Amino acid sequence: MDQKLESIKSQIRKKYKKIRSQIPKPEQKILSLKIAKQLFKIKEFKKSKGLGIYLSKNNEVSTFLILKKSLALKKKIAAPKINLNKKGRMEFFQIKNLTKDCKEGIYRLLEPKDHCPHVSKEKLELILVPGIVFDSQGFRLGSGIGFYDRFLKKCASSLTIGLTFEKTFVPSLPHEKNDIPMELVITEKNVYRISHGK
Numbered sequence: 058m059d060q061k062l063e064s065i066k067s068q069i070r071k072k073y074k075k076i077r078s079q080i081p082k083p084e085q086k087i088l089s090l091k092i093a094k095q096l097f098k099i100k101e102f103k104k105s106k107g108l109g110i111y112l113s114k115n116n117e118v119s120t121f122l123i124l125k126k127s128l129a130l131k132k133k134i135a136a137p138k139i140n141l142n143k144k145g146r147m148e149f150f151q152i153k154n155l156t157k158d159c160k161e162g163i164y165r166l167l168e169p170k171d172h173c174p175h176v177s178k179e180k181l182e183l184i185l186v187p188g189i190v191f192d193s194q195g196f197r198l199g200s201g202i203g204f205y206d207r208f209l210k211k212c213a214s215s216l217t218i219g220l221t222f223e224k225t226f227v228p229s230l231p232h233e234k235n236d237i238p239m240e241l242v243i244t245e246k247n248v249y250r251i252s253h254g255k
Contacts, residue, residue, distance in 0.1 A: 066198055095247075107135070120185060120220070136150065149181060150175055151175075178215065187220070191219045191242045219239040226242065
């Protein structure tokens with residue numbers, strides 16, 4: 058890991074975490090609703106049967122309306138869970154009911170309970186990915202732990218979608234060869250489709 062680059066990334070994370078935290082909660086709710094509506098309009102969402110959805114916390118774009126609507130549409134919904142027995146590997150498990158199927162886990166994140174069935178990566182047609190800030194090439198800065206990058210490396214057949222506020226969408230971010238870019242980034246104003254020559 059390049060120490061200088063990591064220091065730059067850390068400063069950018071800090072800056073955009075602050076920007077995101079300054080969006081008032083009622084406004085965050087409205088913006089998250091607009092982002093959800095943008096997602097519902099895209100053909101890939103309409104056609105999809107299986108979705109990987111992060112369970113949002115703090116100032117992230119809220120995914121709970123997306124979860125509710127997807128379940129109502131009879132889509133198969135899976136949420137991530139960190140398996141500490143497997144060197145912190147992230148895996149996805151099916152949830153059908155947020156209250157019955159989820160509990161607070163590692164890093165105080167909501168995660169599927171032990172009774173939830175495992176969902177293989179091949180079944181995840183769309184994966185919604187959290188991040189602090191995204192750029193126009195689809196790169197993102199997340200928490201810096203690397204769970205998503207390690208998981209997404211193995212998901213060549215899944216469509217990766219970053220959800221972010223327009224205030225946390227920038228022209229360019231520093232990135233390394235291990236960083237996995239999104240194919241779509243959705244804000245309250247736009248759906249940005251990014252070509253990676255796939």
